[in-house]
Amino acid sequence: xxxxxxxxxxxxxxxxxxxxxxxxxxxxxxxxxxxxxxxxxxxxxxxxxxxxxxxxxxxxxxxxxxxxxxxxxxxxxxxxxxxxxxxxxxxxxxxxxxxxxxxxxxxxxxxxxxxxxxxxxxxxxxxxxxxxxxxxxxxxxxxxxxxxxxxxxxxxxxxxxxxxxxxxxxxxxxxxxxxxxxxxxxxxxxxxxxxxxxxxxxxxxxxxxxxxxxxxxxxxxxxxxxxxxxxxxxxxxxxxxxxxxxxxxxxxxxxxxxxxxxxxxxxxxxxxxxxxxxxxxxxxxxxxxxxxxxxxxxxxxxxxxx
Amino acid sequence: xxxxxxxxxxxxxxxxxxxxxxxxxxxxxxxxxxxxxxxxxxxxxxxxxxxxxxxxxxxxxxxxxxxxxxxxxxxxxxxxxxxxxxxxxxxxxxxxxxxxxxxxxxxxxxxxxxxxxxxxxxxxxxxxxxxxxxxxxxxxxxxxxxxxxxxxxxxxxxxxxxxxxxxxxxxxxxxxxxxxxxxxxxxxxxxxxxxxxxxxxxxxxxxxxxxxxxxxxxxxxxxxxxxxxxxxxxxxxxxxxxxxxxxxxxxxxxxxxxxxxxxxxxxxxxxxxxxxxxxxxxxxxxxxxxxxxxxxxxxxxxxxxxxxxxxxxxxxxxxxxxxxxxxxxxxxxxxxxxxxxxxxxxxxxxxxxxxxx
Numbered sequence: 001x002x003x004x005x006x007x008x009x010x011x012x013x014x015x016x017x018x019x020x021x022x023x024x025x026x027x028x029x030x031x032x033x034x035x036x037x038x039x040x041x042x043x044x045x046x047x048x049x050x051x052x053x054x055x056x057x058x059x060x061x062x063x064x065x066x067x068x069x070x071x072x073x074x075x076x077x078x079x080x081x082x083x084x085x086x087x088x089x090x091x092x093x094x095x096x097x098x099x100x101x102x103x104x105x106x107x108x109x110x111x112x113x114x115x116x117x118x119x120x121x122x123x124x125x126x127x128x129x130x131x132x133x134x135x136x137x138x139x140x141x142x143x144x145x146x147x148x149x150x151x152x153x154x155x156x157x158x159x160x161x162x163x164x165x166x167x168x169x170x171x172x173x174x175x176x177x178x179x180x181x182x183x184x185x186x187x188x189x190x191x192x193x194x195x196x197x198x199x200x201x202x203x204x205x206x207x208x209x210x211x212x213x214x215x216x217x218x219x220x221x222x223x224x225x226x227x228x229x230x231x232x233x234x235x236x237x238x239x240x241x242x243x244x245x246x247x248x249x250x251x252x253x254x255x256x257x258x259x260x261x262x263x264x265x266x267x268x269x270x271x272x273x274x275x276x277x278x279x280x281x282x283x284x285x286x287x288x289x290x291x292x293x294x295x296x297x298x299x300x301x302x303x304x305x306x
Numbered sequence: 307x308x309x310x311x312x313x314x315x316x317x318x319x320x321x322x323x324x325x326x327x328x329x330x331x332x333x334x335x336x337x338x339x340x341x342x343x344x345x346x347x348x349x350x351x352x353x354x355x356x357x358x359x360x361x362x363x364x365x366x367x368x369x370x371x372x373x374x375x376x377x378x379x380x381x382x383x384x385x386x387x388x389x390x391x392x393x394x395x396x397x398x399x400x401x402x403x404x405x406x407x408x409x410x411x412x413x414x415x416x417x418x419x420x421x422x423x424x425x426x427x428x429x430x431x432x433x434x435x436x437x438x439x440x441x442x443x444x445x446x447x448x449x450x451x452x453x454x455x456x457x458x459x460x461x462x463x464x465x466x467x468x469x470x471x472x473x474x475x476x477x478x479x480x481x482x483x484x485x486x487x488x489x490x491x492x493x494x495x496x497x498x499x500x501x502x503x504x505x506x507x508x509x510x511x512x513x514x515x516x517x518x519x520x521x522x523x524x525x526x527x528x529x530x531x532x533x534x535x536x537x538x539x540x541x542x543x544x545x546x547x548x549x550x551x552x553x554x555x556x557x558x559x560x561x562x563x564x565x566x567x568x569x570x571x572x573x574x575x576x577x578x579x580x581x582x583x584x585x586x587x588x589x590x591x592x593x594x595x596x597x598x599x600x601x602x603x604x605x606x607x608x609x610x611x612x613x614x615x616x617x618x619x620x621x622x623x624x625x626x627x628x629x630x631x632x633x634x635x636x637x638x639x640x641x642x643x644x645x646x647x648x649x650x651x652x653x654x655x656x657x658x659x660x661x662x663x
Contacts, residue, residue: 006512014505104342111344114547117533210500210526212548215342219499250502254509257492258459260659265465265493 005134007251012135012143013209015240015247017042017201017218019146021225022232022239023153024070024197029229030157031190032170032297036092037077038198039222040099045070045199046206047107050213054110059118063142063203070199071192073099078191082184085301100216110213118142118208140208142200149197154236166190170295173302183302198222224273231280233293242280249275332368333573335359336393338384339373340400341498347523347542348497348559349373352399352422355561362566366573377402385410389417395572397565398422407431418572420565423468425648429579434564437585438468439475439647440615441557441593442519443622444586445539446476447611448554449517450483451604452537459510460491461503461520461527465662467650469521475622476519477656479611489657490515500526511536517554528553544594554600555608558592583644587616623647628655 021038028035048069053062077095080086118140126137157163166186168176173183201221206213224246232238249272257265284290337356339349356369370393375384381403388396389410397420398407404424411419411431419431427433449458458480462469477489490513492506503522507530510518518538520527525548531538532549540546540556564582571577584590593612596605614620625636630653636642642650653661 003512006508010505010508010512014501017501104344108344112346112547114529205501210504210524210529212500212525212529214498214500214524215344216498217500219496219501221501251505251509254492254494254502254506255513257659258490258509258513258515260490262660264662265495266662269493269495 005131007255008135009139010251011244011247012139013247014250015243016143016146017204017209017221018225018228018246019150019240019243020142020201020204021198021222022228022243023146023150023236024194024201025226025229026232026234026236026239027153027157027166027197028190028194029298030170030234030295031166031187032173032295032300032302033081033187033191034088034092034299035074035077035095035191035194036089036226037073037095037099038194038225039218039220040096040103041070041073041195041198042099042202042205042218042222042225043103043216044073044099044106045202046217047103047110047202047213049199049203050113050115050206051106051110053207054113054115059207062207063200066199066203066207067196068199070195070197070202072195073102074191074195074198077195078188081301082187082191085303088299088301096222104215107213107215111215113213115207115211117211142204142208145200146204150236150240157236167295170297173297173300177302177304183304187302198225201225228276231277231284233280233284233290234295235293238280238284242276245279246272246276332366333363333395333569334368334370334391334393335395335397335569335572336369336388336391337371337397337399338375338381338388338403339371340377340402341374341523343371343373346525349399350543351559352397352561355397355565358562359565359569363569363573367569375400375403378406382406382409385419386413389414394418395420395569395577418577420568422561427579427581432568432577432579432581434561434582434584436559436590437583438557438559438591439471439622440585441591442472442476443479443615443620444593444608444611445519445555445557446479447483448600448604448608449476449519449537449539450480450487451601451607452554453484453487453517455514455516456484456487457514457516458487458489459507459513459515459518460489461506461510461518461522462491462493463497463522464495465493467648470653470661471647471650472521473657474650474652474654477654478622478627481656483607487656491657491659493662494522496522498523500524503527504530507531508534525549540594546594546597551597551599553594553597555596556594558594560589560592563589585615586612587618629653630655630657 045066049062049066052065053059080091081088121141123137127133169183169186177183228242232242253268253271341349343349343353372384375381395418399422401423407419407421411428421433423435424433480487494502494506503524504526507527511534516536518531520541525545528538528545528549532552537554546553621641623642625640626638627636629635
C-alpha cells in the first residue's frame with residue numbers, strides 16, 4: 001500500500017463512525033424527531049460491543065450487541081418523547097448524560113483489556129482493482145456495512161413509498177395521521193434505527209478504529225454527527241461527503257504538523273470543523289432548498305388526540 | 307456522567323464525615339483526581355499512592371478519594387468539603403486545581419495540602435512533581451539505537467513547558483546515539499482522545515517514523531504501532547498488553563513512597579511546606595519492563611543512561627545544547643537550571659517544525 005492510499009484509508013476510517021451515527025440521526029430527524037442523545041448512544045454501543053466481543057470472542061455478536069444497546073437506549077428516548085410527550089431537546093441531552101455515565105459503569109471491568117482488531121475482509125476480485133481495490137475493497141466488514149446502509153437509506157428515503165411516509169410524518173404529522181398513518185409507530189421505528197446506527201458508530205470505535213474500551217472514548221463525535229446532519233441538509237449523499245471532508249481535514253492537519261508546517265496546532269485542530277462548515281454552507285447556500293429538505297415538524301411533540 | 311459521579315462521591319464523604327475527632331481516631335487523608343481512577347494512567351497512578359498509604363499505615367489512617375473532579379470552581383467545592391469533613395492532609399493531584407487549592411488552604415490553615423505539578427506554595431501547601439524528562443532521556447537513548455529510518459514520531463498533547471521538556475530531553479538523548487535522527491511532533495490538543503491519537507500515530511508512521519513516543523494518556527498510539535509493526539514507548543502506566551511485541555518500555559509514574567512519607571510526616575507533626583521534584587533516583591519516575599525483543603546492547607545503553615542519571619553523572623540537559631536554528635543555547639560545561647526547565651519554551655536541534663507560541 002503506497003503512502004497516498006494509506007492516507008486515504010485513514011480518512012475513510014476516521015469518517016466511518018461519524019457516518020454511522022449521522023445516518024441514523026438523519027432518519028430520526030426526517031421523521032420529525034430530534035434526538036440529541038447520539039453521543040450517549042454511541043458510548044453505550046461502544047462499551048456493549050466491546051464487552052460482548054471480549055466475552056464471546058465473536059466480533060459479529062459484539063456488533064449486534066452494540067446495535068441492540070443503542071436501540072435500547074433510543075427506545076427509552078422514544079418512550080419519554082412519544083408516549084409521555086417529554087421535550088425532545090431536554091430528553092436527548094439527558095440521554096447523552098445518562099449514556100456517558102452508564103457506559104462508564106458498564107465498562108469499568110474492561111478498562112485496560114486489549115482486544116483483537118476487527119479483521120479486514122478483502123472482497124474477491126474487487127480488492128485487486130488498481131487504486132480503488134486496496135482503498136475501498138480491502139477493509140473491515142463495518143466499512144462495507146456503512147456503505148450499504150448509506151445506499152439503502154438514500155434509496156429508501158427518496159424513492160420508496162415507505163420513505164415518503166417517513167418524510168410525511170416529519171413534514172406534517174397531523175396530515176399523515178389524518179391519512180391513517182400510525183405517526184407514533186413510524187417515529188418509534190425511526191428512533192430505533194437511529195439508536196442502532198449510533199450504537200454501530202460506537203462499536204466501530206471500540207472494535208475497529210481503536211480496539212479498546214476507554215471512558216468517554218467517542219470524544220465528542222456524537223455531536224459532530226449531529227452537526228453533519230444539519231449541514232448536509234438532511235441528504236445522505238452530502239452526509240457522506242461531509243463525513244469524508246471532516247475525516248480528511250482531521251488527517252490532513254496531523255500530516256501538516258508532522259511535516260513541520262508553521263501553523264499553530266490549535267488552528268489546525270479547528271480546521272476540520274471550519275472546513276466542513278464552509279464547504280457545506282457553500283453547497284447548501286440555496287435557502288429555499290434547505291427549507292425544502294428540513295423536516296418541518298422537527299423537534300415538535302405529536303399526540304394524535306391533541 | 308462525571309458531574310453526577312463526583313457529586314455522589316462528595317455527598318458520600320459528607321455523610322461519612324463526623325467532625326468529632328477523638329485522640330485515637332484514625333488520621334484522615336483525602337485525594338482528589340481530575341480523571342477516573344479507572345483511566346489506567348495519571349489518576350490511576352495517584353490512586354496507587356493512596357492505596358500504598360492504606361497498606362503502609364493500615365487502621366491508623368482513613369483515606370477518601372473523589373475522582374473525575376472538573377478543574378475550577380468544582381474543585382474548590384470538593385476541596386472545601388473534604389477539609390470540612392476533618393481530613394488533615396489533602397492531595398490535590400492536577401495542575402488545574404492549583405488556585406482552588408491555594409484558596410481553600412487559606413480558609414483551612416490547620417489542614418495541609420499536597421498539590422501535584424503546581425508552582426504556588428503556602429505555609430500549608432506543598433508541591434510535588436516528577437522529573438519525567440529523566441525517563442524520556444532513557445527512551446531517547448533506546449530510540450536512537452532502534453530506529454532504522456532515523457525518523458522518530460512524537461505524539462504530544464499540548465505545547466506547555468512540561469511537554470516541550472519531554473520532547474527536548476528525548477531528542478537530545480536520541481541524537482547522542484544517532485546524530486542525524488529527526489523527531490516529528492504532532493500535537494493532538496488533548497490529553498485523551500484515543501481516535502485522534504491513533505490517527506496521529508498513523509500519520510507519523512506514514513511519514514517514515516519507525517519509532518513512536520507519546521505524551522498523551524491513551525493506549526491508542528501503542529496499539530497502532532503494534533498493528534503497523536513499528537516500535538513504541540508507553541506512557542503513565544504499563545501499556546505492554548496493548549503492544550506486546552512492539553512496546554519497548556515506557557514511563558511509569560510512582561507516587562507511593564512520596565505519599566506515604568508525607569502522610570507519616572503530617573501524622574507525627576514534622577510536616578513542612580516544601581517543593582519536591584523527584585526523578586529516577588527518588589523512584590517517582592520508573593520504567594516499565596524492557597521488551598525481551600530489545601537487543602542486549604540496547605538494554606545496556608538504556609541501563610547506562612538510567613544509572614548515570616540516578617548517580618548524578620548525567621544531566622539530560624547538560625550542554626552543549628543547540629536550538630533548532632543551530633545556535634548554541636547552553637555551552638559545554640553548563641546546564642539548564644530548574645527554573646529554566648520549568649519555563650522551557652524552545653525546541654532543540656533535531657526536532658522538526660516550529661514550537662507553537
